[in-house]
Amino acid sequence: MITKRIIPCLDVRDGRVVKGVNFEGLADVSSPVSLAEYYSKNGADELVFYDITASAEGRRLFTDILTEVASKIFIPLTVGGGINTLDDFERVLGCGADKVSVNSGAIRNPSLISEAAKRYGDQCVVISADVKRVDGTFRVFAKGGRENTGMEAISWIRHCVDLGAGEVVLNSIDTDGVKGGFDLEMLAAVCDAVSVPVIASGGAGKMEDFITLFGTLPKVDAGLAASIFHFGEVKISDLKKEMKKAGIPARLV
Amino acid sequence: MIAIVDYGVGNLFSLKSSLAAIGATATVTADPATIRAADRVILPGVGAFGDAAEKLQKSGLGEVVVEVAKSGKPILGICLGMQMLFEKSFEYGEHKGLSLIKGEIRPIADVIPKNLKIPHIGWNALHFGANKHPLFKYLDEGECVYFVHSYYGANCKESVIATAEYGAELTAAVADGNVMGCQFHPEKSGNAGLAILRAFCEMEGTVC
Numbered sequence: 001m002i003t004k005r006i007i008p009c010l011d012v013r014d015g016r017v018v019k020g021v022n023f024e025g026l027a028d029v030s031s032p033v034s035l036a037e038y039y040s041k042n043g044a045d046e047l048v049f050y051d052i053t054a055s056a057e058g059r060r061l062f063t064d065i066l067t068e069v070a071s072k073i074f075i076p077l078t079v080g081g082g083i084n085t086l087d088d089f090e091r092v093l094g095c096g097a098d099k100v101s102v103n104s105g106a107i108r109n110p111s112l113i114s115e116a117a118k119r120y121g122d123q124c125v126v127i128s129a130d131v132k133r134v135d136g137t138f139r140v141f142a143k144g145g146r147e148n149t150g151m152e153a154i155s156w157i158r159h160c161v162d163l164g165a166g167e168v169v170l171n172s173i174d175t176d177g178v179k180g181g182f183d184l185e186m187l188a189a190v191c192d193a194v195s196v197p198v199i200a201s202g203g204a205g206k207m208e209d210f211i212t213l214f215g216t217l218p219k220v221d222a223g224l225a226a227s228i229f230h231f232g233e234v235k236i237s238d239l240k241k242e243m244k245k246a247g248i249p250a251r252l253v
Numbered sequence: 254m255i256a257i258v259d260y261g262v263g264n265l266f267s268l269k270s271s272l273a274a275i276g277a278t279a280t281v282t283a284d285p286a287t288i289r290a291a292d293r294v295i296l297p298g299v300g301a302f303g304d305a306a307e308k309l310q311k312s313g314l315g316e317v318v319v320e321v322a323k324s325g326k327p328i329l330g331i332c333l334g335m336q337m338l339f340e341k342s343f344e345y346g347e348h349k350g351l352s353l354i355k356g357e358i359r360p361i362a363d364v365i366p367k368n369l370k371i372p373h374i375g376w377n378a379l380h381f382g383a384n385k386h387p388l389f390k391y392l393d394e395g396e397c398v399y400f401v402h403s404y405y406g407a408n409c410k411e412s413v414i415a416t417a418e419y420g421a422e423l424t425a426a427v428a429d430g431n432v433m434g435c436q437f438h439p440e441k442s443g444n445a446g447l448a449i450l451r452a453f454c455e456m457e458g459t460v461c
Binding site: 001040074075076121167196197 | 264266267270271273274299300370371372373374375376377378397399400401418419440441442443444446447
């Protein structure tokens with residue numbers, strides 16, 4: 001039985017994890033390497049690194065730390081942020097990333113998806129979509145959720161999958177940061193539209209939110225979150241035990 | 254020394270790092286002499302079978318791998334590298350493999366229910382059956398490893414040493430004497446994966 005994946009997401013700027021992190025026994029809480037090791041030991045099934053650096057120097061620091069993480073952590077690594085060209089794919093895959101997540105870069109140039117899928121395989125290309133309700137319809141937002149593209153979200157995501165995206169990360173702007181649970185309605189719409197794995201993002205506030213997610217929508221493959229893991233509100237090892245108790249397949253470590 | 258055969262398919266960074274993490278000396282190489290001189294050989298691979306088989310044949314490295322296998326040294330194929338060990342594959346046409354493992358590579362779509370997603374991607378539990386192969390000596394029944402694949406080893410019953418359940422019983426690992434293969438990625442399977450690589454590194458050749 002394939003297990004449901006739990007994925008912590010780390011935002012990295014200039015080689016350091018941003019957003020306060022609060023773990024007991026972790027000396028350097030903003031070191032991506034020590035955080036990645038911590039998560040890996042505690043049952044994370046995969047890690048997502050999101051590079052929010054703007055400068056070339058920051059980008060170089062990012063690839064340095066990615067190389068270090070990939071040489072120490074042996075679970076799948078997905079990298080996103082600032083992926084606009086095939087050269088960007090090459091850069092992060094060369095540092096040990098397994099999958100590359102595209103968002104604004106694909107909105108500007110959708111053929112980035114097909115070209116990357118052709119070169120590296122579908123399994124390597126993740127479409128990450130920031131989606132928000134506008135007048136009752138799901139719309140795709142670009143630039144970290146700041147800009148309404150006007151595109152209808154479900155057809156955009158389906159198009160990306162047709163182009164070769166092997167996985168979808170659906171981030172609901174409506175539930176993000178609210179901590180009231182995942183956006184089940186939006187996720188159900190995406191799950192019905194595509195046949196590739198769907199990763200739920202945005203809204204996790206407590207363990208039960210993951211149980212509800214997988215219990216209600218068996219087609220969702222993974223749950224992604226940042227702050228609740230970083231602040232220790234939810235420990236992944238405990239979450240896995242709860243999932244197992246609820247009859248949801250989970251990998252215990 | 255372990256030779257990781259570099260025939261131009263896939264990213265070998267994690268494989269090399271994971272072997273370093275367990276203290277093994279490995280070199281990524283396309284040099285036949287280095288591969289022949291190694292104590293053991295890993296055949297990696299990501300991508301499509303036809304393309305990879307062609308690269309393996311054109312580079313002459315396929316023959317070298319077969320020669321090393323016949324010498325009795327331990328060989329481990331990983332993912333597409335495992336599939337390369339089979340007689341043939343039906344991925345986009347029909348392609349010949351190295352014929353070190355009896356059987357063929359077929360689409361998982363042939364055997365799994367229509368509602369399951371393809372590729373089979375994620376962490377899935379290994380089942381060993383009655384006799385656990387030495388490759389899994391450090392693992393418990395049911396431990397999870399990381400899979401990414403759309404094709405599987407079929408008609409290879411006598412070589413299967415582990416299976417995974419995904420709407421059907423899929424071949425997860427095979428062995429015929431010193432020739433072994435994992436459909437999953439040990440280099441991406443956390444501690445369970447490292448334990449498999451460690452067991453492989455501790456194996457003696459059969460005929461040497």
